[in-house]
Amino acid sequence: MLCSHFVHHLRACAKLSSQSLGQKLHAQIIKLGLQQYGPLPNSLLEMYGKCGVMGDALQMFDEMPQRDIVSWASTLTAYNHAGLPRRSLSIFAEMWEHDRLQPDHFVIASLVKACASLGDVRLGKQVHAYFVRSPFYDDDVAKSSLVDMYSKCGFPHHARTVFNLIRVKGTVSWTALISGYAQTGRKGDALELFSRMPVKNLLSWSALISGLVQSGHGIDAFSIFMKMRKETDHGIDPFILSAIIAACANMAMLELGKQVHCLALALCLDSNLFVSNALVDMYAKCSDLLAAKSIFTNTRERDVVTWTSIIVGTAQHGQAKEALSLYDEMMLDGVKPNEVTFLGLIYACSHVGLVSKGRHLFNSMSKDYGIRPSLEHYTSLLDLLSRSGHLGEAEELLKTMPYEPDEAAWAALLSACRQHKNTKVAVRVADHLLCLGPKDPSTLILLSNTYAAASMWERVSKVRKLMSVMDFRKEPGCSCIELAKESQVFYAGDSSHPMKDQLLGLLKELDEEMRKRGYVPDTSYVLHDLEQHEKDLLFMDIVWAACMLHASKLP
């Protein structure tokens, strides 16, 4: 009787994440000498795990005289909860070694979840294989976890296959699949499935909306958000709000972002860390750095994302020194940087040519914080070295780094060689690229121009042949700005704008002003067989966006 009372209350603490109440119950249990009685050790373990007190959860586990499958499953959940999926996976082997226990469907579902959070589909498939051969192969919850894993790893097709095998499809299964479709940009599938979904809750709407935001369908995400507001009674929580703020950020829609900010204030959700982090990022991406800084300053409990958002935002607005001193402040504040922080910092160095500082940060990342540099970090360092003219070092890094450099990486170096007019390295890099069999049209243009500049006409014609056999279409570049509550999009070579004549006039004025001050456009990187006036016209496209920005500031 007494025991089931404790089990019941401990479970409530686990659900509510109420650590202090849980500890009080634990104290009473010890006083009564019941700490090893019946299901209580497992209940205590579960409570500490779900409250995020990993140390105490593990102590419970270690002190158990006898561990059953539930003890192992709860430990797995605790590790998942604490964001330690690798530890979860190592349990798979330990269960058998220590206690001769085979994973059941509870354990399998948790293992799959660990694979999902690591984004490791290879391991996920192994667990899947184990599952279908186990006596639990028919369990719907484990299948649902597989749907989630395949969705998170970017394989919605596999997720669909498992989904179809679920006998009783609950809201969780539907949501997991819809999320997979939305995140991978399969808008049609996501919407179709969502409309067929029998019971929708706030999480289902949220999964669809945030998935669409992540795959760049901000407008659709917004209209679904409005639909939810209109047609349902679901409230707005910090999850959905931060997704909507991110949508404004990605589309650089400042006015809309401000309105969502007001919504956050009205709902008293602006003090939520996820919401304020999203706001810092939104204002920075919308070029209102002052507003971003003000949100940042007013955020009391700043975490690594808050700091990283302001550092990246500051760096992207050219204030590299300021970004670096924010990093110093962050360390004084005792916040540990993560891999994104370092990307922002190296980016900052890259844009003002702080080569040795950038190198130092790159090394500090692994030495001081144990973060293994990713391909992106190497690319960022490469960018720093090549922009600043350290071409030899950049080439060396490209060859020795622990990742296989792709076409874009080599092309970036080549482009830098041309900017620094280093023909010798340029030709060497170009030859290497040519061997790789380049596929990107802009790489081919770059190659053609490199060889043309070095008067290597045979290779020019070789590149031209490569161009002619492929479907040579380059996505046109475009710029987008918000002007009087409307978004204006301009494509390169676009001449359909109703204000074309006024715009071109202003553009010409700006161009003349630039030339007067000694800024002559460098058109040498444009395709070589264009006439000079055609090159100038192309250049006009490049300043088009700058011109529009200017126009938007006119009264």
Added chain:
DNA sequence: GTAGGGTTAG
């Protein structure tokens, strides 16, 4: 004792 949504880069 198991499964679904959120912020930072590219």
